[in-house]
Amino acid sequence: MKTAIIVFPGTNREKDMADAIEAVSGQRPEFIWHKETSLDNYDLIVLPGGFSYGDYLRCGAMAAHSPIMKELLRQAERGTRIFGVCNGFQMLIETQILPGALLRNNSLKFICKHVHLKAENTTESFTHKLSNTPVIHVPIAHGDGNYFANDNILDDIKAHTQIAFRYCDENGDTTQGNPNGSTENIAGIYNKRKTILGMMPHPENATLDHHENLSGVGLFQGILDGLG
Amino acid sequence: MKATIKIMLKNGVLDPQGKAITHALDGLGFAGVKEVRQGKIIELDLAEGTKENAIEEMCDKLLANPVIEDYEIMMVA
Numbered sequence: 001m002k003t004a005i006i007v008f009p010g011t012n013r014e015k016d017m018a019d020a021i022e023a024v025s026g027q028r029p030e031f032i033w034h035k036e037t038s039l040d041n042y043d044l045i046v047l048p049g050g051f052s053y054g055d056y057l058r059c060g061a062m063a064a065h066s067p068i069m070k071e072l073l074r075q076a077e078r079g080t081r082i083f084g085v086c087n088g089f090q091m092l093i094e095t096q097i098l099p100g101a102l103l104r105n106n107s108l109k110f111i112c113k114h115v116h117l118k119a120e121n122t123t124e125s126f127t128h129k130l131s132n133t134p135v136i137h138v139p140i141a142h143g144d145g146n147y148f149a150n151d152n153i154l155d156d157i158k159a160h161t162q163i164a165f166r167y168c169d170e171n172g173d174t175t176q177g178n179p180n181g182s183t184e185n186i187a188g189i190y191n192k193r194k195t196i197l198g199m200m201p202h203p204e205n206a207t208l209d210h211h212e213n214l215s216g217v218g219l220f221q222g223i224l225d226g227l228g
Numbered sequence: 229m230k231a232t233i234k235i236m237l238k239n240g241v242l243d244p245q246g247k248a249i250t251h252a253l254d255g256l257g258f259a260g261v262k263e264v265r266q267g268k269i270i271e272l273d274l275a276e277g278t279k280e281n282a283i284e285e286m287c288d289k290l291l292a293n294p295v296i297e298d299y300e301i302m303m304v305a
Contacts, residue, residue, distance in 0.1 A: 058293055065290060094293070101295040108244050148241060148296055181242065 001227045003029035004042040006072070008063045013049035013086065013202065020204035021046070024220040034066040043227040044081045045072065047088025049141070049202060059102065059144045060090030069095060082196040083126070083223055086142055089188070089198035098189055098198045099157060100149040106181025110143040114213075115179050117187050117201060118168040121161050124190065126197045129222035135172040136215040138206045140179060145200040147182035147189075157189060164188040164197055197223075229274050230304040231283055235292045236267035 003021050005014050018029045021044075029046065032039065039045055053062035063069070069091075076082055076097050084092040092098040105111055114137055122131035130136065149157065157163060165188035169176035178185045180200075188199025203216030237243050246264040253261045270291055272283065283301050292299040 057290070061290065061293070099295075101293055103242065103296065104244055106242060106244050108248055146242075150240075150295075153295075181244075 001025055001027055001044070001224060002042045003027070003044045003046060004032045004039055005029045005046045005048055006032050006034060006068055007048075008034045008050070008052035008066060010052040010054055011048055011050035011087070013204070016202070017046055017048040017085065017204045020207040020216065020220055021224070023207055024217060025224045032068065034063065034068045036068050037071055039068070039071045039075050039080070042075075042080065044083065044223065045075060047072075047082070047084040047091050048204075049086030049088060052087055052091070055144070058090075058094065060087060060092075060094040063087075063091045064094035073097065076191070076196060079193060079195045081125075081223070081227060084196075084198040085202055085204065086140075086145075086200055089200055090144065092196065092198040097196060098191060099153045099162075100147055100183075100186075100189070102144050102200070103146040103148050103181075104144050105142070105146050105179075110141075111145070111179050112139070112141040113179070114139050115187075115201060116168050116170050116172070116177055117165045118172045118174055119219075120163045120166055121190075124161070124164070124194045126190070126194070126223045127164055127219065129218045129225065133215070133218060135168060135170070136203070136206070136219070137170075137213060138201045138203050138216055140201045142180070142200055145182070146180045147186045147200070149183050149186070154183065160192045162190045162192060162194075164190050165199055165201070229276050229278060231272045231274060231278075232302045232304055233270040233272065233283070233287060233291055234267060234300045234302065235270065235287075235297050236265060236299075237296055238298050241296050
């Protein structure tokens with residue numbers, strides 16, 4: 001299985017992501033600089049967290065027009081699996097690969113803490129290993145993670161079962177535990193074909209012994225399951 | 229030629245910065261501030277003859293996020 005992790009100026013979570021994927025798959029991902037133009041022969045493409053281009057203009061907006069992104073769009077259309085976390089989710093939103101928008105947290109504060117998430121749809125590709133443990137406990141670290149969808153977008157993503165994760169409390173109550181004001185507690189969404197997942201929280205930081213929290217492992221097993 | 233782009237969050241999109249500014253003005257004793265909305269201004273210095281629809285394309289592709297923002301193009305003489 002071959003994984004590419006795309007690195008932009010200002011990306012800072014690529015090694016955490018590589019460690020998580022290596023821990024689960026046994027294979028070290030390759031780091032691909034954003035000026036590259038080919039992503040052929042990868043089973044999984046990851047957009048990691050960080051502050052690409054210093055979050056200028058809007059988070060992810062500059063990265064969305066990096067040279068590699070044309071190729072990412074091509075791979076998205078081909079159905080190559082793509083996973084975006086935090087700033088990577090913001091990029092998937094800015095390229096309109098995933099619907100909606102990410103606004104400033106409603107508290108205006110940068111939030112760095114652990115949250116509970118509930119996998120909304122555990123029959124689908126990335127989250128299918130979470131059917132027995134749909135509530136996971138993972139960190140968030142963002143200033144602009146307030147997922148916004150207007151009524152039309154919300155109706156559409158519900159109709160296509162695209163909501164992957166919602167923030168919740170420790171008992172899985174998704175009317176509680178919203179850290180940032182996200183519409184209907186949404187923390188992560190799929191594309192319609194379920195080949196692409198974007199989420200604000202950092203499951204890669206809940207995969208190793210020294211994290212003292214392995215609740216992200218199931219998600220990575222689900223992502224890697226069946227790939228190459 | 230120059231153009232100024234005014235970008236504002238759409239009506240109905242929560243503007244927490246605007247809200248914080250409202251509270252701060254209230255705290256400073258300025259009574260009667262009902263609502264503050266914060267946006268941004270981008271100035272473009274353009275080659276003569278640049279068409280307005282080219283500027284619209286810049287806004288749609290990069291400068292604004294049409295999901296949450298409205299923009300207004302003002303040509304500066």
